[in-house]
Amino acid sequence: DWDDVPPSSALEEISEEEAVQIIAEPLLPLHSSTLQDYVDHSETLAKLVHLGVDLSQVEKRQKAGQLLLTLDFEKDIRKILLFLKDVGVEDNQLGPFLTKNPYILAEDLEALETRVAYLKSKKFGEAEIAQMVSRAPYLLLFSVERLDNRLGFFKNELGLSVKKTKDLVIRLPRLLTGKLEPVKENLEVCRIELGFQLHEIQQIVFKTPKILTASKKRLKQTFDYLHNVMGIPHHMLTHFPQVFNSRLLRIKERHMFLKFLGRAQYDPAQPRYISLDQLVSLPDEVFCTEIAKASIRDFEKFLKTL
Helix, strand or coil: CHHHCCCCCCCCCCCHHHHHHCCCCCCCCCCCCCHHHHHHHCHHHHHHHHHCCCHHHHCCCCCHHHHHHHCCHHHHHHHHHHHHHHHCCCHHHHHHHHHHCHHHHHCCHHHHHHHHHHHHHCCCCHHHHHHHHHHCCCHHHCCHHHHHHHHHHHHHHHCCCHHHHHHHHHHCHHHHCCCCHHHHHHHHHHHHHCCCCHHHHHHHHHHCHHHHHCCHHHHHHHHHHHHHHCCCCHHHHHHCHHHHHCCHHHHHHHHHHHHHHCCCCCCCCCCCCCCHHHHHHCCHHHHHHHHHCCCHHHHHHHHHCC
8 A cells, every 4th residue: 555655755845745744653752750741652551540449559569560551441451340340340330440459451361260260159248249349359369279268367377267267358348458466466466465365356356357457556555544444344445345446545545534533343243334336436515414414514624633
């Protein structure tokens, strides 16, 4: 086709009409520290931005920027998007999902399908899998063997039934993707340093899975205050472990105010009992009027004396 033959010399004259028909491809920036500079030159990046992918976040992840520049939207990315939608990731979540885990775009589709099939074989429902994948974007990067080892770890370490193990990871799916060392350490802390029995640890973890990944230091400090200062026994902490998710300062301020008023009474067998739930979860206004039987101004004045 003669129309495709370039001029034989760079100096050869071409007509103005021919010149207008030559559309030069924009050059890729040679040295750029940001993916945004490439968006105008890359159909793939432009489409990802349109989907809601935040390139400024992606480029903070190791080698993720280079990865996106090597992919073709139609050839490499479309099939992964269709797979994610099929798994149950909502359209408006595709952008945020790929922002957190751009690496899934380089995964083999068959391998991804095998991992979903494995979760289904373990009796996770479709809605549960969708929820887990959305809340733990790295989940599907893990091989079947690794997922299987993780489920086995939580089942054996906590002595849970298959159903309870499933329920645990549905509620906190990042347990399947995070490091196991902190989890092992927190279980040791609960057992050895805080003195909880295995059946109590099972209840605590089942009610508040985040305890497995909480800061050890914070866990110990909160327990020390609740148990040794406020006198809350193990069985009551087991009954309401959500208290470990509360800020220690909030617990201290409210306990000291109640103590000042002569109302710090946490024994359910005694009159004027105050539960841990009432102590930590109510807004200040409600806590003051209903629990402390005082005004919010009294509470604020008291806090200034601390």
